[in-house]
Amino acid sequence: MQSLISRRPHLILAVLGTYFLLHLIVRLSIPNALELDEAEQILLSQWFAFGYNSQPPFYNWVQYGVTSLFGVSLFSLSILKCSMLFLSYVFYWLAARSTLKNGSLVVVATLGLLTVPQVVFEAQRDLTHSVATIFAGSLFLYGFFRTLKTPSAISYAIVGIATGIGVISKYNFALLPAAAFIAALIDTDFRKRLFDWRLILTIVLAIAIVLPHALWFLDHLDLAIDRTLHKMTGDESKGLALQVSTGLLRFVVAIIGIAGLSVVVLLSLFARSLPAMWRASSRWSRISGCILLIEIGAIALMILFAGVDNIADRWLTPLFLILPLYICMKAESAEVDTGVPLRASLAVSGVIMAVVLVVLAMRAYWGPLFGDYQRLNIPYDSFADTIRKDIGGEPGLIVGYDPHLEGNMRLQMPGTPVQSYFYPDFKPTFHLDAKHPVVFVWRDDKGKTPPAWPNEYFGDVLTENGLKQPETHVVTLPYIYGRPGDTYQFAYAVAYP
Numbered sequence: 001m002q003s004l005i006s007r008r009p010h011l012i013l014a015v016l017g018t019y020f021l022l023h024l025i026v027r028l029s030i031p032n033a034l035e036l037d038e039a040e041q042i043l044l045s046q047w048f049a050f051g052y053n054s055q056p057p058f059y060n061w062v063q064y065g066v067t068s069l070f071g072v073s074l075f076s077l078s079i080l081k082c083s084m085l086f087l088s089y090v091f092y093w094l095a096a097r098s099t100l101k102n103g104s105l106v107v108v109a110t111l112g113l114l115t116v117p118q119v120v121f122e123a124q125r126d127l128t129h130s131v132a133t134i135f136a137g138s139l140f141l142y143g144f145f146r147t148l149k150t151p152s153a154i155s156y157a158i159v160g161i162a163t164g165i166g167v168i169s170k171y172n173f174a175l176l177p178a179a180a181f182i183a184a185l186i187d188t189d190f191r192k193r194l195f196d197w198r199l200i201l202t203i204v205l206a207i208a209i210v211l212p213h214a215l216w217f218l219d220h221l222d223l224a225i226d227r228t229l230h231k232m233t234g235d236e237s238k239g240l241a242l243q244v245s246t247g248l249l250r251f252v253v254a255i256i257g258i259a260g261l262s263v264v265v266l267l268s269l270f271a272r273s274l275p276a277m278w279r280a281s282s283r284w285s286r287i288s289g290c291i292l293l294i295e296i297g298a299i300a301l302m303i304l305f306a307g308v309d310n311i312a313d314r315w316l317t318p319l320f321l322i323l324p325l326y327i328c329m330k331a332e333s334a335e336v337d338t339g340v341p342l343r344a345s346l347a348v349s350g351v352i353m354a355v356v357l358v359v360l361a362m363r364a365y366w367g368p369l370f371g372d373y374q375r376l377n378i379p380y381d382s383f384a385d386t387i388r389k390d391i392g393g394e395p396g397l398i399v400g401y402d403p404h405l406e407g408n409m410r411l412q413m414p415g416t417p418v419q420s421y422f423y424p425d426f427k428p429t430f431h432l433d434a435k436h437p438v439v440f441v442w443r444d445d446k447g448k449t450p451p452a453w454p455n456e457y458f459g460d461v462l463t464e465n466g467l468k469q470p471e472t473h474v475v476t477l478p479y480i481y482g483r484p485g486d487t488y489q490f491a492y493a494v495a496y497p
Contacts, residue, residue, distance in 0.1 A: 009107050012110060023082050026361045029361070032074055033381075034077075036404055039404045039405075041059070042072060044063075044426070045064050050212045050215065052423070054223060062080060084132065084135045085134065088137075095138065098149055099145050100332055107342060108328055108342060109324050110324075111348075112266055112328070114353065116261070118257075120356055124356065125363075132169035137317070138321060143157075148287070153198050159202045160201060167206070176291075187286065190287060250311050255320075277331055285329035288325065291322060295320075363376065365481055373482065373488075378447070378488055379488055383475065391439070392435065395436060396416070396430050397436075400419075400420055400421070406420045417430040419461070421458075438467065450474055462495065467496075470494055471494075475491075476488075
């Protein structure tokens with residue numbers, strides 16, 4: 001296989017396509033329950049809006065379209081994620097092919113993404129907006145390097161589209177095009193690309209993509225900014241020195257989390273050539289290294305002067321996507337023999353892919369053996385069946401105050417509108433009658449005895465629809481694949497018009 005891949009590097013895309021097809025099969029074969037981000041996507045796919053919450057809306061927009069096409073289902077969630085991740089590898093392969101002459105190194109660089117935990121595992125387990133940034137980051141790198149190498153209107157357009165998509169996927173993505181712009185400005189060979197009239201096309205396309213959400217952003221600054229800043233900044237009372245030291249330490253830990261495995265694996269592949277790689281450089285490795293340094297420096301400045309002290313490793317994902325490619329650029333500039341590295345890369349990648357597939361396939365099965373239940377073991381399907389039997393059909397409206405629960409209920413009852421207390425700006429159209437009542441759902445977050453009727457969350461719905469407070473029902477259901485006697489509790493109440 002090594003010799004075949006070496007002669008035809010594009011065949012690695014067929015391998016990766018098969019890999020993501022297996023991911024799709026695995027996700028559809030495990031329980032029909034949702035993780036946190038998955039449930040949010042199902043809930044919000046009821047509406048198309050220029051903004052929803054503290055996260056930018058690109059992934060929501062695409063999920064809305066996919067759900068409209070295929071319906072509310074686990075397939076709609078999984079096909080989008082697997083397709084977007086596969087395209088990320090495709091564009092990364094194209095970026096590598098644009099900058100590397102050696103086909104074997106193109107393959108090694110592409111497979112290098114499998115050594116990034118946030119890409120190979122976390123993105124498949126339960127990430128959505130971060131998946132969009134991985135896609136946008138790979139597309140940006142392809143457009144950027146293509147523009148530097150053989151500029152054209154299409155390449156400048158790709159950069160603009162990728163920048164726009166990235167910014168409305170995760171706000172921190174803006175650091176990547178900013179760092180690339182500065183790195184190109186510094187480089188005497190590539191500086192002229194920034195003074196090409198076609199850069200206007202890049203700017204116009206990026207603005208056109210970002211503008212609708214930007215207008216929403218300006219009208220919802222408190223929602224869009226406060227939660228994000230709260231995640232990234234700590235307690236102001238702890239003092240500047242402690243804030244800076246905490247921020248820098250967490251930043252180092254985040255870098256190790258995002259890049260540590262990649263560095264260890266990829267440098268191990270080229271272990272015999274490390275001294276030569278250290279000394280060697282090319283125009284591609286220089287600008288890529290410069291981009292990484294600018295990104296690291298920018299975040300360090302944010303820690304020093306902007307009060308940032310909580311950098312998560314997944315926050316760095318789009319910024320460090322370039323790392324495997326950078327290492328392979330150094331290897332090519334050192335003219336290393338790629339036979340052994342390619343063979344080792346294929347072997348390591350095969351192991352990683354197999355392990356990830358097995359872990360994701362078995363996560364709903366082995367936890368219950370030890371009483372460690374996952375979100376996938378929560379019996380939402382049985383809860384929905386209980387409600388159907390009680391009311392003799394489907395509700396006219398489901399109301400809750402837990403987006404994870406509401407998203408799962410919409411998956412189980414796809415024809416029923418769902419309203420969440422935590423999204424007051426989004427209220428579905430619904431019809432109530434004697435056969436289609438309002439069903440209120442809630443629970444304890446640990447699956448224990450649910451609280452009493454939460455009037456602070458549901459009272460307004462009763463008033464707006466002229467309903468009386470209904471009787472509360474508590475149901476106790478066995479976990480999916482649970483041990484005998486292990487149960488999960490839900491509460492619901494039915495209000496008839």
